[in-house]
Amino acid sequence: MPTDSTSPTKTQPAPLTGGSALVRLGGIGIVLLSVAGAFLYLGGWFTPNALTPARFADEFERVDGIYSGFRRNHAKGVCVSGFFESNGQGERLSKAAVFRTGRVRVIGRFSLSGGDPYVADAPDTVRGLGLLFWLPDGEEWRTAMINLPVFPVNTPQGFFDRLVATQPDAKTHKPDPEKMAAFLASHPETVEAVKIIKSHAVSSGFDNSGYNGLNAFRFIDAGGKSIPVRWALVPVQPFEAASTTGTAQGDKNYLFYGLIVSILQHPLQWHLIITLGQPGDPTDDASVPWPEGRDQMDVGTLTLDSVESEETSPARDINFDPLVLPAGITPSDDPLLSARSAVYSQSFTRRAGEKKEPSAITPSDVRK
Numbered sequence: 001m002p003t004d005s006t007s008p009t010k011t012q013p014a015p016l017t018g019g020s021a022l023v024r025l026g027g028i029g030i031v032l033l034s035v036a037g038a039f040l041y042l043g044g045w046f047t048p049n050a051l052t053p054a055r056f057a058d059e060f061e062r063v064d065g066i067y068s069g070f071r072r073n074h075a076k077g078v079c080v081s082g083f084f085e086s087n088g089q090g091e092r093l094s095k096a097a098v099f100r101t102g103r104v105r106v107i108g109r110f111s112l113s114g115g116d117p118y119v120a121d122a123p124d125t126v127r128g129l130g131l132l133f134w135l136p137d138g139e140e141w142r143t144a145m146i147n148l149p150v151f152p153v154n155t156p157q158g159f160f161d162r163l164v165a166t167q168p169d170a171k172t173h174k175p176d177p178e179k180m181a182a183f184l185a186s187h188p189e190t191v192e193a194v195k196i197i198k199s200h201a202v203s204s205g206f207d208n209s210g211y212n213g214l215n216a217f218r219f220i221d222a223g224g225k226s227i228p229v230r231w232a233l234v235p236v237q238p239f240e241a242a243s244t245t246g247t248a249q250g251d252k253n254y255l256f257y258g259l260i261v262s263i264l265q266h267p268l269q270w271h272l273i274i275t276l277g278q279p280g281d282p283t284d285d286a287s288v289p290w291p292e293g294r295d296q297m298d299v300g301t302l303t304l305d306s307v308e309s310e311e312t313s314p315a316r317d318i319n320f321d322p323l324v325l326p327a328g329i330t331p332s333d334d335p336l337l338s339a340r341s342a343v344y345s346q347s348f349t350r351r352a353g354e355k356k357e358p359s360a361i362t363p364s365d366v367r368k
């Protein structure tokens with residue numbers, strides 16, 4: 001059948017009239033505005049007081065300053081590596097490959113809390129240990145633990161408000177005691193947690209310190225059964241009470257130097273202890289210990305036998321995000337977990353894009 005060459009076909013759109021061109025341009029404008037709006041929303045522009053990862057990172061920077069290339073928290077550190085030897089006991093609780101009998105390689109980083117990478121070591125500063133377990137089939141388990149028995153806050157907002165309360169006063173360069181008092185008055189959970197923290201003896205070094213995961217997680221076994229757990233590393237190195245003289249002797253890095261000497265003498269070891277929660281134990285509140293007498297299981301031994309400055313170790317550029325978990329371990333309903341993951345990512349993105357300055361613990365310190 002002959003076709004009318006002037007009539008529109010399926011492949012030839014009708015010419016735009018003035019009205020329909022405006023409608024189409026308007027549509028494109030709406031799409032562009034929605035995209036821009038989405039970016040502004042995600043950037044927190046419509047909600048300047050919302051607790052975004054960027055606001056968290058800004059606040060760390062306000063309290064401690066900006067140190068190019070360093071973590072916004074737990075900035076001072078040294079890197080380690082070794083292995084985890086599973087004894088197979090954990091397989092009953094979780095199908096995670098890390099609990100099958102045998103060894104997996106581990107890389108880690110010991111740190112002190114706070115955003116100043118050159119801060120003087122002090123016994124009461126919170127000690128951290130970030131670990132990455134390399135599992136078969138490309139899986140990873142990352143965790144970051146501290147030496148406190150409980151966390152001082154139980155919500156991201158609580159963490160942020162406490163950070164604000166510790167901000168040094170412009171004149172005295174010290175935190176304003178009134179601000180901290182006001183924070184404590186509205187955070188009874190912190191008052192209770194601090195009592196527990198103060199009753200907990202601090203050890204002399206990184207090597208004979210325990211490290212606690214604090215946030216609850218869930219283990220999933222091969223049959224799909226899930227139980228709440230908390231984990232901790234208990235040192236094989238014997239406990240010795242903290243010395244208060246290290247800093248007084250003018251040794252700014254005495255805790256890190258002690259760790260280096262210790263690990264160069266002999267491998268350091270910790271038992272990985274899993275505490276099993278029972279129904280009713282809070283899984284969303286890291287400021288509260290679980291009741292005494294909960295079942296505990298020793299699932300294997302961590303051995304750290306090598307130490308390196310941040311400047312030469314790949315651990316400097318690892319984000320020990322607590323939500324990088326293997327199959328068999330899942331997050332609990334603890335609100336700190338997703339906040340940690342988001343803020344660590346923000347800190348990582350900032351530091352990854354910055355020029356790297358030398359770490360307090362240099363490659364030559366580690367070779368001493």
Ligand code: HEM
Pocket residue numbers: 056070071072073074077109110111127128129130144145146151155156159212213214215286318319320336339340343344345347348351
């Ligand atoms: C809302 C709560 C928390 C916030 C906002 C927060 C924030 C941060 C940030 C920004 C970093 C630096 C991340 C990086 O650049 O890689 C960090 C590191 C760290 N955090 Fe947290 N943290 C929180 C809770 C905790 C808890 C509950 C623990 C322990 C149970 C913990 C232990 C650590 C450790 C050990 C590191 C150093 C890890 C490393 O060496 O890379 N944090 N934290």
